[in-house]
Amino acid sequence: MSSPALLRHSEDSMPATTAIGEASPAPAAAPAAAPSFGTVALRWYRLNRAGLRAIAIGILSLLAFLLVWHLLTTYRVVFFVRFTNVPSPLAVYASFTKAIHDPKFLMHIVLSCRRIFIGFSLAAIVGVPLGLIMGRFKLVHEIVFPVAEVLRPIPAIAWVPMAIMLWPTNEQSIVYITFLGSFFPILVNTLHGMSLVDPVLVRAAQCLGARERSIFREVYFPASLPHIFTGLTVGMGVAWVSLIAAEMISGQYGIGYFTWEAYSLVQYADIALGMIAIGVLGLGSSMLIRGAGQLVMPWRLK
Amino acid sequence: MNEILTKAPQGHIEVKNFSLSYDSIEGPVEAVTDTQIHVNPGEFVSIVGPSGCGKSTLLNAVAGFLKPTTGVVTVDGERVNGPSAERGMVFQQYSLFPWKTVRENVEFGLKMRGMARSQRERAARTLLGLAGLDAFEKHYPEKLSGGMKQRVGIVRALATGPKVLLLDEPFGALDAQTRVIMQQILTNMWQRLKISVLFVTHDIDEAIFLSDRVYCMTARPGSIKAEIPIPLERPRQQSMMMSSEFLALRRGLMSLIREESIKAMGGEITDLGMQGLNIELHGHSLADVI
Numbered sequence: 001m002s003s004p005a006l007l008r009h010s011e012d013s014m015p016a017t018t019a020i021g022e023a024s025p026a027p028a029a030a031p032a033a034a035p036s037f038g039t040v041a042l043r044w045y046r047l048n049r050a051g052l053r054a055i056a057i058g059i060l061s062l063l064a065f066l067l068v069w070h071l072l073t074t075y076r077v078v079f080f081v082r083f084t085n086v087p088s089p090l091a092v093y094a095s096f097t098k099a100i101h102d103p104k105f106l107m108h109i110v111l112s113c114r115r116i117f118i119g120f121s122l123a124a125i126v127g128v129p130l131g132l133i134m135g136r137f138k139l140v141h142e143i144v145f146p147v148a149e150v151l152r153p154i155p156a157i158a159w160v161p162m163a164i165m166l167w168p169t170n171e172q173s174i175v176y177i178t179f180l181g182s183f184f185p186i187l188v189n190t191l192h193g194m195s196l197v198d199p200v201l202v203r204a205a206q207c208l209g210a211r212e213r214s215i216f217r218e219v220y221f222p223a224s225l226p227h228i229f230t231g232l233t234v235g236m237g238v239a240w241v242s243l244i245a246a247e248m249i250s251g252q253y254g255i256g257y258f259t260w261e262a263y264s265l266v267q268y269a270d271i272a273l274g275m276i277a278i279g280v281l282g283l284g285s286s287m288l289i290r291g292a293g294q295l296v297m298p299w300r301l302k
Numbered sequence: 303m304n305e306i307l308t309k310a311p312q313g314h315i316e317v318k319n320f321s322l323s324y325d326s327i328e329g330p331v332e333a334v335t336d337t338q339i340h341v342n343p344g345e346f347v348s349i350v351g352p353s354g355c356g357k358s359t360l361l362n363a364v365a366g367f368l369k370p371t372t373g374v375v376t377v378d379g380e381r382v383n384g385p386s387a388e389r390g391m392v393f394q395q396y397s398l399f400p401w402k403t404v405r406e407n408v409e410f411g412l413k414m415r416g417m418a419r420s421q422r423e424r425a426a427r428t429l430l431g432l433a434g435l436d437a438f439e440k441h442y443p444e445k446l447s448g449g450m451k452q453r454v455g456i457v458r459a460l461a462t463g464p465k466v467l468l469l470d471e472p473f474g475a476l477d478a479q480t481r482v483i484m485q486q487i488l489t490n491m492w493q494r495l496k497i498s499v500l501f502v503t504h505d506i507d508e509a510i511f512l513s514d515r516v517y518c519m520t521a522r523p524g525s526i527k528a529e530i531p532i533p534l535e536r537p538r539q540q541s542m543m544m545s546s547e548f549l550a551l552r553r554g555l556m557s558l559i560r561e562e563s564i565k566a567m568g569g570e571i572t573d574l575g576m577q578g579l580n581i582e583l584h585g586h587s588l589a590d591v592i
Contacts, residue, residue, distance in 0.1 A: 203367060204397040208411035208462060209387030218410070222401040299401045299442040 087269040092276070095269040105258065109277060112243060112254040115171075116285065119178025120239045127186035127235070128228055134187075135194025136220060148187060156181035156242030160249050174246045174254070181242030182235030189231025193224030226300065229293040236289055240282045255281070312378055313465035313498035315341040315364060320373035322359055323523075332523035333359045337373075339517055339526060341466070341498045348501040348509035350555065351519030351527075352563040357502045360524070361470050364500060365391050377465060387411055390459030394471040396451040398443040404454050405430065405439035411462035426461065433457045433487070449480040453487065460491065466498040473508065481505075482540060485512055489538065506555045510548060511538060518558045521566035528558055 035043075045052070066089050071077075073088040087095075099105040134141040156177045163173035197220055205219050247256030259274030294301060320337040323330040334356040341347045349357045362368045364375050366385040375382040377389065385391075390411075398407050405426045412422035430436050433453045443451055452472055459467060469488075473481040485508060492499055503509050509516045513532050520527045532551060534542060542548050 198395075198397070200393055200395055200397045201399060203365075203385065204391070204393065204399075205410070205414075206367075206385035207365060207387065207389065207391040208458070209414040210410075211414075214414055219399070222399070225401070297401065299403075299444065 085268055087272050091269040092272045095267075095273050096276075099270075099273060108253055108255050108258040109281070112247065112256065113281065115175050115178055115243055115247075115254065116236075116239055116281075119175045119243070120182050120236060122175075123179045123181075123183040123186055123235060123239070124232060127183050127231070128190050131187045131190025131228075131231075132194060132216070132221065132224065135191050135197075135224070136216065141191075148184070152184045152188070156238070157245040157249075160246055163246075164250060170250055170252065174243065174251060177246040178239050178243045182239035185234040185238055186228075186231040189227045189234065190224060193227025193231075194220060196227070197223040222297075225293075225297050229289065229297070232289050232293075233286055236285050237282065240278065240285070244278060312343050313341070314343050314378050315339075315466055315498060315500060316374075316376045316379075317360070317364065318373050318376075320360070320363065320370050320375065321523075322356070322363060322368060323371050334363075335523040335525050337525050341500050343498055344496045345515065346492055346499045346501065346513050347515045347517065348503055348513040349517045349519060350503060350506060350509045350559060351524060352521050352559060352566040353504060354522055354566060355519045355562065356522060356524030357519055358470055360519075361468055361500060361502045364466075365389055365468050387415065387462045388465050390462065390464035390467045392452070392455050392459050392467065392469040392472045394474045396443070396448070396455050396475075398451055398454055398458070400443055403440050403442055404435060404446070407443065407454055408458045408461050410458065415462060429457045429461055430454075432491075447480075448476050449484055452476065452484060456488065456491065460495065460497070464497070466500065467492075469499065469501045471503055472501075474503070474505075481508070486540075488512065489536075493536070506552055506559065507543060510534070510551050510555065511543060516555065518555060519562070521562045527562065530555060 070089050072083045073086050077083045130144070134144055159177055159180055160173075163176050164170070167173040167176055201219050201223065202215055205215050210218060243254070244256035244259075247254035248260040251257035255274055255277050259271055259278070262268070262270030262274055317337060317339045320334060320339075321332065322334045323332040325331075337360065339347070339349070339360070349360065351357045359368060363370055364377075364382065366375075366382045366389065382389075398404075399410065402410065405423070408426040408429055409422045412425060417425070427436065427439065430439050433456070435450065435453060435457070438446060438450065443454065446454065455472070456467075456469075472488075473484050476484060489512060501509070501512060510532055516530045516532060517526050518528045518530065519525065530551065534545075534547060534551075
């Protein structure tokens with residue numbers, strides 16, 4: 001195994017392990033000079049080949065989607081589905097350039113984001129601690145769980161009439177519906193995370209002198225974090241679903257209202273613009289959560 | 303640091319009239335019955351026995367995780383009432399906190415004791431240095447090999463300067479080569495710290511190689527079947543495992559455990575029974591092959 005030929009061969013055939021290859025004693029008299037920029041760039045390319053490939057294919061796939069959309073709308077294809085009135089990508093782009101200079105459109109977006117922010121934050125602030133406490137104290141679990149299980153299957157949209165009755169202002173009822181949408185996924189996932197905490201880790205902490213409070217902070221909470229973040233990601237998705245539904249039904253502002261209003265006013269390009277805006281905002285907010293998760297859980301970075 | 307290394311020998315474990323049973327639908331089931339063991343200060347004692355004999359149950363009772371149904375567990379005359387940092391524990395599944403770096407894991411016990419950050423960082427670094435792990439202090443446990451994880455586990459358990467160290471099949475998940483190295487490391491640490499050790503294993507060689515004394519347990523309900531002193535001189539070398547003295551001890555323990563394992567498997571397998579099987583293997587019967 002220590003024969004130089006074998007070592008060199010294994011280095012050549014496995015570009016991904018260059019770092020290890022360097023650490024082992026060089027088989028031949030290797031030049032001591034630092035690797036040139038070209039070598040480093042080549043190595044970087046080899047190590048990240050899979051990622052680059054995914055990005056390239058992703059871009060091509062999005063372009064293909066736009067192209068198909070363009071062709072279907074330019075030729076007004078009618079094949080069961082009717083593309084007669086569907087706006088073309090160029091028409092949507094035109095209304096986009098107009099909209100970004102329109103303070104009203106920006107206000108719709110800002111208001112929707114604000115509702116998401118308040119509703120989702122409240123859900124996280126209530127849902128995560130409640131899940132942690134329910135996971136730790138049986139009695140709380142036994143009291144809260146049945147109620148949660150009954151309310152959980154009710155879609156947030158079904159809450160709209162009740163929310164309008166419950167809350168004095170329209171704004172509050174929309175935030176409430178957003179809150180409800182994200183609350184249950186957050187609660188359920190936190191609870192699930194708590195139920196999966198390895199009891200051996202709790203014992204290890206006890207053996208090292210940890211008391212109840214420390215065990216909660218140092219073991220139960222960090223151990224549940226991956227599931228808490230799953231709950232936050234799912235909760236964020238449902239928050240958008242609920243928000244848009246609430247805005248369409250009872251709103252006066254917001255991107256959901258904008259989209260519905262565009263339909264009523266027969267501004268077809270704006271419908272697609274509203275939809276794309278919702279998609280981009282939803283994507284952006286779940287990316288924020290994922291980023292926060294990576295910041296909070298550095299041990300899960302690969 | 304010095305305080306840990308030069309502490310006067312203490313950590314006298316005493317388990318008296320111990321039994322432990324748990325409830326089931328068929329009534330109480332005895333896991334361990336009528337057991338007395340002790341570990342003298344600074345002594346290395348192992349418990350071996352067939353699987354399911356209750357040796358881990360006994361260890362968990364000493365750790366304070368389980369309450370004896372009858373009898374008492376004391377350490378230096380004080381009754382064990384729950385887990386405490388006085389009794390360090392090392393688990394088979396390593397049980398390092400995945401969200402803490404190697405150093406933070408080692409620091410944990412000191413943090414719980416309220417030691418200042420800079421002080422416990424220094425203590426953890428020194429200990430990791432002794433275990434040859436200084437290069438890995440900032441790594442998360444996931445990145446370590448099994449042997450390294452368990453070294454961290456041992457260092458973490460020792461960091462608070464416990465009176466006794468309890469180990470529950472700590473090397474059971476390691477490959478044979480790593481296990482031998484870990485046994486050597488554990489012996490070295492034990493000799494430096496002069497700490498009392500109670501070690502649970504199903505590996506007879508491991509028990510003999512490490513211990514001053516070995517308790518052999520019966521099949522469930524577990525009790526002490528025999529207590530075997532290991533008079534091999536220290537420091538012990540790997541080569542000793544071939545000596546006639548070692549092999550004699552091994553044969554003795556082996557036959558004790560074999561009897562109990564057969565009982566644990568729920569029957570008496572006699573040689574006659576074996577012959578009755580009459581299985582042909584390349585022209586030989588199974589009984590011949592055995």
